[in-house]
Amino acid sequence: MFKFGAVLTGGLTAIMVTLNGILAGNLGDFIALIIIHIVGLVTAGAIILIKKKKFVFKKDIPFYYFTGGAIGVFLVLFNNITFNAIGVSLTLALGLLGQSVAAIIIDNFGLIGIKATRFDKRKIVGFGIIFAGIVFMIIGS
Known part of the structure; x- marks a missing residue:
């Protein structure tokens, strides 16, 4: 099951990079980057609301665990730039x-x-x- 999920993730990644790259080609890298992350935030928020998940903030989480979001911004930006070039x-x-x-x-x-x-x-x-x-x-x- 987990291996299927990983394969599915790979397929979705190809679709995501394509759609994000096309959006960036039409709107510019930085505007597309903002729109992509706003849509992602709204989607994540909707999933949380539908699942009725409570937000529990643990205080002992190392700060650097939160940097994944910033890394994600650069990942999407670099994918958009690279997609439109290669x-x-x-x-x-x-x-x-x-x-x-x-x-x-x-x-x-x-x-x-x-x-x-x-x-x-x-x-x-x-x-x-x-x-x-x-x-x-x-x-x-």
């Missing part, structure tokens, strides 16, 4: 490479407060195939 497939392929490298480092060293999960050297083959595929995508564009 298209959705290469934007997402290079993004996947960056995500994979960052995830391996975070997992292996237990960064940002998570339990360390040592990198299994057998994954190098898979990572190499992904990297080679992205290189071929870059050469072909």
Whole structure:
């Protein structure tokens, strides 16, 4: 079930990057960025209201856990800029490479407060195939 959710997330990400990039191409990167996040805020608020979730603020949460929202703003901005320059497939392929490298480092060293999960050297083959595929995508564009 979780693996299906991850695949679904990937598909939705491709659709989101495409729609956001087209919006940015029509309105400009920064106006689109504001609209995208307002729509996201309204959608999240509606989900919370429909689910009738109570907001409970825990006081012992480290400050840096809240920086994900700021990172998300830059992520959307860079995706919009990149999409309009190189298209959705290469934007997402290079993004996947960056995500994979960052995830391996975070997992292996237990960064940002998570339990360390040592990198299994057998994954190098898979990572190499992904990297080679992205290189071929870059050469072909």
